Amino acid sequence: MNAQDLTLFGSIWAHWLSWTILIPVLGALAIAIVPKDRHTLMKGIALVVSLIVFVMGIAIWFSFDPDTAAFQMTESMRWIPGIGASYLVGIDGMSMILVVLTAFLTPIALLGTWTSVTEKMKGYTASILMLEAGMIGVFVARDLFLFYIFWEAMLIPMYLLIGVWGGPRRIYAAVKFILYTLVGSFLMLIAILALYFLHGKLTGVYTFDLAAFEQIAIPFGAQTWLFLAFTFAFCIKVPLWPFHTWLPDAHVEAPTFGSVILAGVLLKMGTYGLLRFSLPLFPVAATLAVPYLATLSIIGITYGGLVAWVQKDIKSLVAYSSVAHLGFVVLGIFTFRAEGLSGSMLQMVNHGLSTGALFILVGYIYQRRHTRQIDDFGGLAKVMPIYAAILLVVAFSSAGLPGLNGFVGEFLILIAAFQVSPWMAIPAIPGIIIAALYLLRLLRGVIWGPLDKEENKVLKDLNLREILTMVPLLVLIVMIGIFPKPFLRPLEPVAAKIEKRMNSVRQPVRYVIETPSPGDPESRDTVPADETAAPEATPAESDEPNSAEMVT
């Protein structure tokens, strides 16, 4: 970045990403010294701080160069020289869009749940800010040690949010959440250490730098085990079927803010991890894993949808729908095709927007009626027309209606999957019908039908704060649907880079029904390689085919 040294702004700008992590932490510290009963002040601090971070995120968006896959806004500092861990942060298009998503959703979720929590405000607001710092840290870390620290650190505030401010079964849900994640991250830690020692053995340099790991050719046997450990951790986080059962419990018990962030950002860490680590570091193992992960994704799409369909609690309906939606994301990732990868990355954002919005909307009626059972509602369109209209748009966004955001991602994923093999795409398609089943059931039960419950007849429509919270979400939902280009553009170089990396180690497997066509994937070899990808890829390319041969 063109840091204008000497000026104050220049020096801040040089560490812009660090500041986006640090400011929420400072905010949390500020909240810690606020007197215990000043609830509004604490919420105010949290909101202002998250808004500052959001503005910083906007600055990142606009200063970001979307035409390269190289990491930008990088910062590098020696941290623990003894073990070779350094403070390395930086963003590529995928990190950038997820950082902005985090910075965007945090104030929205806070505003949307402004009055939903009334006790232990200090811990609540501090946890929110610490959570934000942790999430941003995960997305910007380029050193595996640092990444792991953020990954674990972020668990604690989420654990607290569920366990302290959650529903009646909050302890069970919180423990389940943390145990599931810990099992995965424990394996990941071992894998990170193994990778560390492996790299040290091979090169004599002991480091946790991600870029360094990408340059070594990891022997096939080790690659398999390391891939499994990383991927297992990420699949729990996604969650991929059958590792999903922590999710409905966590969602149902978490306070609305927790649900929004859990669905909106936390789940993306799993898919982010797959794209950032599992694929580029272990391409041979990842290639071999395609049939298995594709199968699990497709099961997740169908299973998640069907189970969502029979839920009585709105929150668990939305939770299971996340299993289905994230199944699409994982499916897209394992196509290893540029359009599927960018579709998946876009779908992470889409899911964050629409599912985040759904949870906020559930929170609105929960606050009014203190129930989330679908059967307790009905006919709300009569008394809450604005609410009904917004829920309608969001539900159809989630159902993948063309013209709204969800369709773009799903469509790209399916296009990519079909080109890998019709068998990868066609089984996923019933999921589209099932999505209509459960979302229309939600609408039918909540906003349509007779307004026959006395308690519902006096419900007030959304107030100004509640409407204003939803407006930015709705704008993005419509905008990504109609004009997705600005959102796809920064993702493209990342997708192309991963595709290239994956292509370098595998025999192209193509299923062509008849004659080759103009859309032939092989004709796209001229994707311009960016500056960083090329030197990295060269040693890997020459080595890894050999390791692939060991398999065959």
Next chain:
Amino acid sequence: MTTALKLVLLFPLIGVVFGLTFGRRLPEKVVGWISSLCVGAAFVSAVIAVSGFLGLEHGEAGVSVVLFEWIATGPVHIDAALWLDQLSSVMILVVTGVGFLIHVYSIGYMHGDWGFGRFFTWMNLFTFAMLLLVLGDSLAMLFIGWEGVGLCSYLLIGFWFEKDSAADAGRKAFVVNRIGDAAFISGMLALFALFGTLNIQEIIHLSPEVFAVGGSAVTIITLLLFVGATGKSAQIPLHIWLPDAMEGPTPVSALIHAATMVTAGVYLVARMGSIFIMAPTTLAVVALVGALTAIVAGLIGIAQHDIKKVLAYSTVSQLGFMFLALGAGAFAVGIFHLMTHAFFKGLLFLGAGSVIHAMSDKQDMREMGGLRKKLPITHATMVIAGLALAGIPFFSGFFSKDEILYEAWAGPNGHPLFWVLGAIAAVLTGIYIFRLLYLTFWSKSRVPDDIHPHESPKVMTVPLMILAVLAAVGGFIGLPKVLGGGAWIQDFIGTATGAAAHGAEAVGELGAEAAHGGGGLQVILMVVSVLLALTGFWIARRWYGREEPYPEVPEQAVPGLWKAMRQKFYFDEFYFLIIGKPLLKLSEWLYRFFDVKIIDGTVNGAGQVTNTLARWIAGLQVGHVGIYALALAGGAAIRTETGKGLSNG
């Protein structure tokens, strides 16, 4: 011209934005008229655009207007672009023209409804989506419109959402349509994989190189697209949603579920005609499904008492006729019938709406009768529409239906069997529509004493009269050559659907033969089809022409068959039994047993084992095992492992 084309889309969109902002604040009349005028302005723009297109010197196949780049990533490039050719010209004129009349009619019909503004907003949104559907230059654009009209259909069927039946019907329509959509998407994915594009003209252009005529790829893809079409156009086996869709306000039934949206499937097949022609198997399936649907829906329609249900099944049946034409390879004729059907069926629905309005919302024809004198304009216009539907010379429907029957026999892909099936359906058409006219207008009054029918206001009757003129004479633009006409509309649309089929020259020859030769056969079949319509009339007259309380002639003659017809041949029950119920059971089982017992049981069980183990270990040891100690041990273990792995590799 390109500006005019953009305006065609823009005006309804302005109406939507206007409705969203002012729909609830301004008086009814203002909202209704502004919204209607938006569609009217779109119609004017459409006329300008189409005449501009016709005036082109070089005779281009069509005009492409790129609005912006929609998706561009990796190999996927999809423009938001419009394509105006003969086919889309006819469609936009029908959609905006008939749409405008129905909007105006709705100002009177929806008077006093609390959702007045919402109604017009959604109607405008529908018009926009429908125009996008017929103007989209790629399957992706078409699909956006396709789903958009589906959404509006869902919203408008469930317009009176406080009624459980309305809310359920809307949902049923959307879900059944989604089944078709899933097939449509699959077809699109396959096309993209083979062609690397979704642009329709490019696909058609490349198809001779990619597809082998009659090959499995083209057959599978066209079948998938056709399944999509059966969803939207309510053909067997996905027809079950349309009759329920009558829960919506009657203008909705007229616009969406008769004149425009339900014909989208017909449009899709005609649009992709050059591809379908390469798959004779698919065409045979299309023709058979169409013919069977025409017969089955005709039979059900005869046995319904609800005036709108009769018209709904009539629509299903007439759409079947259109698919019969498409399946016979006569795409232009299918579209010709689509157009005349839009006139007379739109009119029939609006007339039915006028009757329902007069009857204080009663829809049961057994309580009507003798309305001829009370509702003279409605009566006169509906009779014209009825005659057109039945195919009485020289009303509009006569020309198009007659052509369909002829093409079913002698078309490029025709077969005498198709003609026989079509002929049966034509008799049924005559029966149900004259039954409707007898029961509503011509028989003695069975109207309850507390209802005093009255003619509808001008804002409703004027659109009826305009449509009546179209329903009466609209067929003359397709006057067959044997009657001295120019078959102008067939040639016109044929340019878009047939001429592009360079992959199958045979079609051109057969088409030429159909147009010029075989005149004798055409005259014979024409006479026969008139006799068929009159047969239907004669049967309806024998059954319902008597001056009695509701006559039950067929009920007594064939009680078993009649009951099955009344119960719609039990399609709904059957689907619930073999799909709905098992799926629900499966989902419940997955949730209650698999998710909770198996997966969670395993997790909790593992937790318990660990817990017990930990307590046991804790009893032995003094401290606890720290996670990082474990991690170190594990790390060391892996280190040696990988070290070995390395030396081996």
